[in-house]
Amino acid sequence: MTLTGQSLIGAASVNGANGAFHGVNARTGEALEPAFGGATANDLERACALAEAAFDTFRETSLEARAVFLETIGQQIESIGDELIERCMTETGLPRARLEGERGRTIGQLKLFAAVLRQGDYVDARIDPAQPERKPMPRVDLRLRNIALGPVAVFGASNFPLAFSVAGGDTASALAAGCPVVVKAHSAHPGTSELVGRAIQRAVAQCGMPEGVFSLLFDSGIDIGRALVADRRIKAVGFTGSRAAGVALMKIANAREEPIPVYAEMSAINPVVLLPHALAARGEQIARQFAAALTLGAGQFCTNPGLVLAVDGEALRAFERAASAVLSDAAAQTMLTPGIHANFCAGVERLAHAPQVERVGSGAQGGAYDAQAALFATGAQTFLANPALRDEVFGPASLIVRCQDLNELHEVLKSIEGQLTVSVHLEAADHDASRTLLPTLERKAGRVLANGFGTGVEVGHAMVHGGPFPATSDARTTSVGSRAIERFLRPVSYQDWPDDLLPLALRHGNPAQLARRVDGAIRHEDKQHG
Known part of the structure; x- marks a missing residue:
């Protein structure tokens, strides 16, 4: 594939007009072609507007449809073949074996979250059926599920150009949760980022997802990244990088009229x-x-x-x-x-x-x-x-x-x-x-x-890749493993809603066939109480 140096905004490819930069050969320091155009404020506006427009549709796609979407992203990344590995080797100086392993991990993360979706436990459906005869006060009918937070900004990491970048763990878990993603590519590996971004763009089209589900912006400086965190339509941020940069993004997020969570992995000496x-x-x-x-x-x-x-x-x-x-x-x-x-x-x-x-x-x-x-x-x-x-x-x-x-x-x-x-x-x-x-x-x-060392982070259900500040900005979460999806969810409770207006996960008869907590007990099916 010929690299263009363009940002990917929804289904479109856009020439950035806000300055330009080149990738660099990590071994020689020489500039690599092509030049990548920095996104403009208008590009950012368009990406965030598309993400907001896509949100309500995307978050209510079926669990199976989103699982297939994540698997399709993995297939599209794999189909790039050696071109991805060779460009990444040039931009990062990392050896072939390391990057081939990292590509496998990236695809594996997407498959993991596809499995999480099919299992459906993350929805955490809970039902407290009405008890109209209860004394001294009747109990209302209460039902709860987790829903997606909203569009998420993801910042690519320098040290994992595949597994923590454009289609990395933050993107995979946010998409699994039902959140559209706007990625700010890392300037250290822009060619790698474009190749992976176009793979996601193809998967969006192939699976019939709303185009605003994914955008990729290049930044010739730091202004677009800062503006992305400040944009009112962004509801959470995933970041891996330096302590100074992570704290700067946290300050921007906290200073907003509506503060939002920043899930930043920053500094550790382990x-x-x-x-x-x-x-x-x-x-x-x-x-x-x-x-x-x-x-x-x-x-x-x-x-x-x-x-x-x-x-x-x-x-x-x-x-x-x-x-x-x-x-x-x-x-x-x-x-x-x-x-x-x-x-x-x-x-x-x-x-x-x-x-x-x-x-x-x-x-x-x-x-x-x-x-x-x-x-x-x-x-x-x-x-x-x-x-x-x-x-x-x-x-x-x-x-x-x-x-x-x-x-x-x-x-x-x-x-x-x-x-x-x-x-x-x-x-x-x-x-x-x-x-x-x-x-x-x-x-x-x-x-x-x-009797081990922290290098080597298993992608699974019991992994925690997080920790107290400054290791991360929120010690309650993990950026690796199936629990990473929890960062991009929030609970909503439904009181006394008619059954046909409830989301499928909470309707009588359990049409979504999810494990649900009914009156505190986990059940896979409950025809009588809902």
């Missing part, structure tokens, strides 16, 4: 706790696994292990030596953009020059935009006294905190901000210490791991 018996028994093995997790994908994962906590001693120093040895042989890898590379280098320099912080390991050097892994260490009291040491360095860099004992380690854990993950490496003899730490771990992270 501590790894090495308990004494585990460290003594298999410290070198853990060190090899840690180094592999740290350098995976050039460290550009939001679950990258950026902090290690352990009690100081010979076992920890042996861990440091083993990790350093592995890192010294780790090839430098191209980072997603020259800008991300520059920020990584600046973060490493800050750690290198921080008082009482020592470098204990470095990776191999590479090309102009390649990340050289870096491992540092400091004492617990230094860490506690310097809040800047808790800042995320996006890339393959990590800081080891040497603690005097488990009490000091616990103090360090209590001092950190919210995280996506916390990992604990333990043996049976460490269980008592683990029990002591677990309540703090639960308060600090959305996912707590035993």
